[in-house]
Amino acid sequence: MTQRPPSAHPPAPLRVATWNIHKGVGADRRRDLRRTAAVIAEITPDVMALQEADRRFGTRAGLLDLDHLHDLTGMRPLPTGLDGPSHGWHGNLILFRRARVTDHRRLSLPGLEPRGALITDLHLDHGPLRVVAAHLGLVRASRRAQARAILDALERLPPLPTLLMGDLNEWRDGPGSPLHEFGRRFRLPAPVSSFPARRPFLPLDRMMATPEGRITDVALHDTPLARRASDHLPLTARLHLPGDGA
Numbered sequence: 001m002t003q004r005p006p007s008a009h010p011p012a013p014l015r016v017a018t019w020n021i022h023k024g025v026g027a028d029r030r031r032d033l034r035r036t037a038a039v040i041a042e043i044t045p046d047v048m049a050l051q052e053a054d055r056r057f058g059t060r061a062g063l064l065d066l067d068h069l070h071d072l073t074g075m076r077p078l079p080t081g082l083d084g085p086s087h088g089w090h091g092n093l094i095l096f097r098r099a100r101v102t103d104h105r106r107l108s109l110p111g112l113e114p115r116g117a118l119i120t121d122l123h124l125d126h127g128p129l130r131v132v133a134a135h136l137g138l139v140r141a142s143r144r145a146q147a148r149a150i151l152d153a154l155e156r157l158p159p160l161p162t163l164l165m166g167d168l169n170e171w172r173d174g175p176g177s178p179l180h181e182f183g184r185r186f187r188l189p190a191p192v193s194s195f196p197a198r199r200p201f202l203p204l205d206r207m208m209a210t211p212e213g214r215i216t217d218v219a220l221h222d223t224p225l226a227r228r229a230s231d232h233l234p235l236t237a238r239l240h241l242p243g244d245g246a
């Protein structure tokens with residue numbers, strides 16, 4: 001087999017993002033999923049985690065027009081392998097471009113309300129990357145248990161550079177915080193307040209990477225459209241991996 005020669009131009013760092021889309025309901029209390037898709041198009045990420053992408057009750061039907069989203073952004077949703085109308089797993093959805101899925105797991109998280117996480121292995125131009133997308137609960141004791149469940153699941157997997165992102169519903173660190181639990185495995189960038197969208201003062205949305213990766217340029221995607229589209233602002237960053245040109 002003829003091997004492809006190495007590229008003279010290594011790939012640029014990945015643009016990554018996470019956003020709780022609030023089921024498409026904006027500050028004007030209108031559900032407008034085309035507006036949601038337009039904000040994602042503004043961001044142009046390579047990999048993105050969404051929360052609250054499905055209805056919470058009943059059939060938990062997915063809310064986005066995935067064909068329209070692909071036409072607008074070039075992004076594809078991670079296939080969950082589930083029967084039924086849901087996009088994601090407990091409202092979590094991973095979008096990506098120029099990547100191949102090599103493994104995928106759905107994780108039910110403990111707690112008083114239904115919560116979940118997605119653990120997905122991708123192969124990119126940079127090499128392999130594990131992406132964890134999560135939405136933790138509203139009760140702090142549940143969040144600690146959920147953080148431990150995610151970390152326990154990762155311990156059972158072969159090691160890979162890992163990016164964790166999502167709405168962690170936590171703004172405090174120190175002992176007793178789920179952020180303290182995650183800090184044993186991940187490097188946590190300085191927090192950026194993302195909630196509420198109109199005047200953010202709580203850093204509920206987070207990104208973190210294992211030491212093989214490096215997160216830089218963490219920032220809000222703060223545009224007039226994003227402020228209207230959800231009660232959270234999207235969080236964006238650059239992820240540097242060993243195979244990129246940074």
